[in-house]
Amino acid sequence: MATKTFNISFPEPLVAAMDKKAKEQFGSRSGFLCYAAQKYLREEREIEELISYGKKLGQKIGFRTEESVAQDINTRRQQKRSW
Numbered sequence: 001m002a003t004k005t006f007n008i009s010f011p012e013p014l015v016a017a018m019d020k021k022a023k024e025q026f027g028s029r030s031g032f033l034c035y036a037a038q039k040y041l042r043e044e045r046e047i048e049e050l051i052s053y054g055k056k057l058g059q060k061i062g063f064r065t066e067e068s069v070a071q072d073i074n075t076r077r078q079q080k081r082s083w
Contacts, residue, residue: 008033
């Protein structure tokens with residue numbers, strides 16, 4: 001896989017923590033940063049997919065907006081309060 005080199009700035013305490021973890025688990029700062037970027041992008045994609053699924057499911061059962069979901073949740077919470 002082709003690679004690209006670039007400069008990046010971090011606060012010194014963050015660099016120290018990254019370097020410690022990189023040495024323990026990844027062998028290099030580049031390996032650590034590559035893993036961190038991949039993990040972040042994967043998690044963002046999974047969140048987007050989950051939100052999309054939730055919207056489709058909500059529409060399927062009759063909710064048209066996020067606000068209508070929030071209103072329904074609030075109503076149900078108020079009905080279940082025992083105090």
